[in-house]
Amino acid sequence: MEQKHIANILDQYDQNELYSDFEALSVCNLCPRNCNTDRLHRKSGYCKTGSEFKISSICIHRGEEPVISGRKGICNIFFTNCNLQCKYCQNHQISFNCLDHSRDEMRLEAVLEQITHILDQGIKAVGFVSPSHVIPQVKVIIRALKVLGYKPAFVYNSNGYDKVEEIRKLEGLIDVYLPDFKYMDKDIGREYSDAPDYPQIALNAIKEMYRQVGSSILLNDDEQAERGMVIRHLVLPGNAQNSIKVLQEIADKISPHINISLMSQYYPTYHVAGHKFLGRILRRKEYQLVVDAMEDLGINDGWIQDLDSYENYRPDFERKDHPFE
Numbered sequence: 001m002e003q004k005h006i007a008n009i010l011d012q013y014d015q016n017e018l019y020s021d022f023e024a025l026s027v028c029n030l031c032p033r034n035c036n037t038d039r040l041h042r043k044s045g046y047c048k049t050g051s052e053f054k055i056s057s058i059c060i061h062r063g064e065e066p067v068i069s070g071r072k073g074i075c076n077i078f079f080t081n082c083n084l085q086c087k088y089c090q091n092h093q094i095s096f097n098c099l100d101h102s103r104d105e106m107r108l109e110a111v112l113e114q115i116t117h118i119l120d121q122g123i124k125a126v127g128f129v130s131p132s133h134v135i136p137q138v139k140v141i142i143r144a145l146k147v148l149g150y151k152p153a154f155v156y157n158s159n160g161y162d163k164v165e166e167i168r169k170l171e172g173l174i175d176v177y178l179p180d181f182k183y184m185d186k187d188i189g190r191e192y193s194d195a196p197d198y199p200q201i202a203l204n205a206i207k208e209m210y211r212q213v214g215s216s217i218l219l220n221d222d223e224q225a226e227r228g229m230v231i232r233h234l235v236l237p238g239n240a241q242n243s244i245k246v247l248q249e250i251a252d253k254i255s256p257h258i259n260i261s262l263m264s265q266y267y268p269t270y271h272v273a274g275h276k277f278l279g280r281i282l283r284r285k286e287y288q289l290v291v292d293a294m295e296d297l298g299i300n301d302g303w304i305q306d307l308d309s310y311e312n313y314r315p316d317f318e319r320k321d322h323p324f325e
């Protein structure tokens with residue numbers, strides 16, 4: 001759908017309703033960082049993001065879990081900046097707040113033109129990647145797509161560092177939750193992601209996601225999730241015990257029947273070169289230890305990866321239209 005046509009349709013819609021959540025940006029406490037900052041006029045919060053649509057790529061992604069990609073792929077929207085600054089981040093080109101991402105700022109009409117171009121090819125799901133710091137923008141995109149007559153499944157693909165009250169407000173808007181659950185150890189949360197409170201925050205947020213959609217995954221004709229949740233956990237080198245504690249927490253406090261994507265695809269970026277653990281790839285025996293623990297905990301639904309999968313998951317966001325190809 002062309003931008004001019006999109007603008008015409010949206011102009012007839014109540015703008016106050018479309019942007020009704022932007023008020024929260026005037027004193028931003030959207031995420032657990034609680035910066036209390038005015039994002040309508042400055043980019044002074046931890047995430048260095050204002051009220052703009054700052055997106056590094058909108059593309060068809062076929063490399064997600066089978067139920068997320070389905071047969072045709074998902075239209076993923078990769079937001080820049082992030083409310084977590086994981087030192088090993090595999091998407092560091094777009095997530096590090098110290099970098100200048102101003103070239104990724106887009107007008108809403110341009111965002112919608114790219115998304116609708118993909119949806120018009122028969123793609124049935126839209127994924128918001130790293131959305132925790134831009135929830136008001138996410139809501140505008142969802143509302144606008146509905147106004148334009150599109151009804152894809154909306155997937156919330158977050159790092160898990162989300163506030164419960166914000167996730168609660170997404171009920172009825174988001175169809176599929178795809179959160180990370182990274183750490184159960186405060187010290188690791190502090191050292192790797194500047195977030196010692198990550199374990200409790202992520203647990204509470206994921207519990208709320210589970211309350212909304214449960215553990216069953218409803219598939220469409222393309223074998224793609226249109227409702228449900230998958231929890232992702234990336235096993236980090238030298239941190240198998242943290243991974244086992246995360247799985248234990250999921251089984252004990254949420255449900256052993258949730259689909260888990262247990263990932264081995266870690267590769268060290270140059271930012272962590274020389275780090276005792278993060279500077280190397282994962283060892284087979286480390287990953288196997290976590291896979292065995294998952295079985296012992298009675299978690300039987302989900303996916304594990306081949307250990308050499310790290311060779312296939314190195315996005316390059318300089319290639320904006322095809323970062324994964």
Ligand code: SF4
Nearest residue numbers: 028031034035045047
């Ligand atoms: S969304 Fe950004 S500005 Fe708002 S509280 Fe979180 S890090 Fe701070």
